[in-house]
Amino acid sequence: MDMDREYTQDFVTDEKWQAIINNDASYNGQFYYAVKTTGIFCRPSCKSRAPKRENVRIFKCADQALAANYRPCKRCKPTREKLPDSEWIAHVTQYIDKNYMEKLNLDLLAEISHGSPYHMHRIFKKVKGITPVEFIQQVRIKEAIKFLIDTEKGVSEIALAVGIPNTSYFITLFKKKTGVTPAEYRKLNKKKYKMEGLRHGIQE
Amino acid sequence: MDMDREYTQDFVTDEKWQAIINNDASYNGQFYYAVKTTGIFCRPSCKSRAPKRENVRIFKCADQALAANYRPCKRCKPTREKLPDSEWIAHVTQYIDKNYMEKLNLDLLAEISHGSPYHMHRIFKKVKGITPVEFIQQVRIKEAIKFLIDTEKGVSEIALAVGIPNTSYFITLFKKKTGVTPAEYRKLNKKKYKMEGLRHGIQE
DNA sequence: ATAATTTCACTATCTTGCTTTTATAGTATC
């Protein structure tokens, strides 16, 4: 319907064509390409299958393409704001730091941050070097240690306070991480505190 | 409080002691053992931790143990009514049969039936011999075949109707399962129907 | 032309051995 406007569009130069077939992200923002046969327009970096050169039209901005009745591609376009992985995961670790006393699992963490638990798990490990569960356990044991040193709370109470309502399991896990049971840890470190004015001998 | 009744109880014979530490189910009903330090009584087959021999008292029946102020063990006793896995899974397959046109996944199936998706998956495979996903795919392809034979709907429409909104993927899957594409399948079986009065040559 | 099929690169979900966590029972210790 607006084929008569053909001459108002940019010509498909070799440079642009190369950018398109190489999905070259450095050209993003410089131009958009539309495909006549599908009525869809993309950014140069779009990873979708390369169109035939003769079906391509070039636009300087998205509005022009929309005006010419093309719709934005679902793969490259709506990819507007995707914050980098590190920020995404920082979100997750902050949540854990604040909510270690609650029940936590992958599904929940995925939900509060973003989509798939499986994907989140992969990225978490890539960014932090440890798995989410390992991270959660470390936070909980560190908090438990603070309670043991700074308070006189009983072991069951501390277990509950750090998000491990199962006392016997808490003791097992604590011993696995620190080498000693909670009560032993308290005894050892209270003494040290009195004698040397020190704290937190094993962790940190 | 009723230590004076000690002599009215059975003696812990070597045979009974062996039955207890081996969790020997063949002795169930013949006697019960109570543990003085915990105030709990069990059947011989109970899987809980073995008590010390000197803490054990033997009873001929549960009533005697109750009368002596012991409470029944929660692991071996309440194992009264647990419906078999097959019934649980039948629930799931019925749901699939009725809802194959909707989006389905493990989490959903676990939710409508019972707890953990992982556990459900394991039991499903044990009971049915195939995984839930395989089962769903089979249902969908069988329904698609009915549509191909009984109607003139297009392939995309059929794909959507059987819960696979992505036509290209539907075709890929159909071919993987039947060996031919949907349109080919229709052509072959329509012809056969006309010529021989038959139907559904490949599946069923 | 329209519908069907294939291709491709990517993301989401499954799969399943392994680990964590729960639920109970029992012993040790202070």
Add this chain to the structure above:
DNA sequence: GATACTATAAAAGCAAGATAGTGAAATTAT
């Protein structure tokens, strides 16, 4: 005699490679 700790089977959940599913676009068949 309450609190700490050990033990253990079953259920729940993780981990990470394998597989399924998506969305764009070309190609082929009708």
